[in-house]
Amino acid sequence: MRTPGILFWRGARDSLPLVLGALPFGLIFGALAVGNGFSVAATAGMSLFVFAGSAQFIALGLVAAGASLPVILFTTLVVNLRHLLYGATLAPRMTGLPEWKKALTAFWLTDESFAVMALRLDDESPDPRLSEAELSEYYFGSATLMYVDWQLCSLAGALFGNFLPGAASWGLDFAMPVAFIGIVAPYLKQLPMATAALVAGAVSILAYALPSKLGLLAAALAGIIAATLVELPSLPKGGTEMGKE
Amino acid sequence: MNDFLLIGGMAAITFLIRYAMFAAAGRFQIPALVSRTLRFVPPAVLSAIIVPAVLMPGGKGLELGLGSPQIAGALVALLVGRLWGNILAVVISGMGVFWLWQTPFVRGLLGL
Incomplete structure (x- = not known):
């Protein structure tokens, strides 16, 4: 039996490299929001209640471009x-x-915490499969750290952003994709997984010009479909029959 | 623009999308083929985030070639990730090479 709480800290610890990657985004968001006329309270409020980096950045851009509220909300969707x-x-x-834990899990869902969780859900992982309660404890460790990090960084950016001129040019924002490379790398030894990564990567470039991150979604779906097609012939006979359950 | 409407609306929409699948799960059996397919979500979504950041860092077209600090950093990160699998090591080595690649010394060696 594991000591209670240990998985919470393990989830937080495993998320540290990804938090490093998220740090500059929070700072830049805070600085940009105040620079675009948002109050410090509104900036902090958006990070507290929306807690979605990409959507928050795009909303700033749309507000600055004079977009109407329905347009911003639809883009958020x-x-x-x-x-x-x-x-x-x-x-x-x-x-x-319990329902409140599911709701909190949903509210705290981010690319980063999902990436950390993906390593725990992978059947090929050397870790023994975790129970629901253990998995949830691990997730809350990761998500709590991500949430606190996002609040502190966006607030710091809002308050002190203008003291860090050119912070955006340090290239710190490259730390997030680099951390994601570390998550994806172990997947690449299996053919269907490598197919998912390659096809999604190729389509993400081809579809990059689509608005509102639709290119990302199209790329992810293309990768998932391609990997499914690659895997189909190797499924046991009747494998597709399971779909009728 | 009213800050309360903007933040409240964005918060509500973001939460509803994040919560939708948690509300639905458990009410019906997820078909085995679908759950097999969902295993591909992490490598697919993460690659769709990674590749444009590496190959189109300016967001305005491909930036390929030996001189790209993003490509150099990403290749080292990929190598360290495959050989070692430690994400902190991946970030340190990848970012290290990414920054090193921008120094005048390395750019001189590369003839850039």
Whole structure:
């Protein structure tokens, strides 16, 4: 039996490299928001209640461009559609949790915490499969750290952003994709997984010009479909029949 | 623009999308083929975030070639990730090479 709480800290510890990657985004968001006329309170409020980096950045751009509220809200919806994929992956592993924990899990869903969780959900992982409660504890460790990090960084950016001229040019924002490379690398030894990564990567370039991160969504779906097609012939006979359950 | 409407609306929409699958799960059985397919979500979504950041860092077209600090950093990160699998090591080595690649010394060696 594990000591209670240990998985919470393990989730937080495993998320540290990704938090490093998220740090500059929070700072830059805070600085940009205040620079675009948002009050410090509104900047902090958006980070506290929306807690979605990409959507927050795009909203800033749309407000600055004079977009109407319905346009901004619809764009928020589209930018966040990838969370349906994250939810579909995580939710079946958390069906027994109390409703408030499911809601908090959903509220705290981010690219980073999902990436850390993906390593724990992978059947090929050397770790023994965790129970629902253990998985949830691990997730809350990761998500708490991400949430606190995002609040502190966006507030610091809002308050002190103008003291860090050119912080955006240090290239710190490259730390997030680099951390994600570390998450994806172990997947690449399996053919279907490598196909998912390659096809998604190629389509992400081809579809980059689509607005509101729709290119990201198209790329992810293309990668998932390609990997499914690659894997189909190797499924046991009747494998597709399972779909009728 | 009213800050309360903007933040409240964005918060509500973001939460509803994030919560939708948690509300639905457990109410019906997820078909085995679908759950097999969902295993591909992490490598697919993360690659779709990584590749444009590496190959189109300016967001305005491909920036390829030996001189790209992003490509150099990403290749080292990929190598360290495959050989070692420690994400902190991946970030330190990848970012280290990414910054090193921008120094006048390395750019001189590369003839850039």
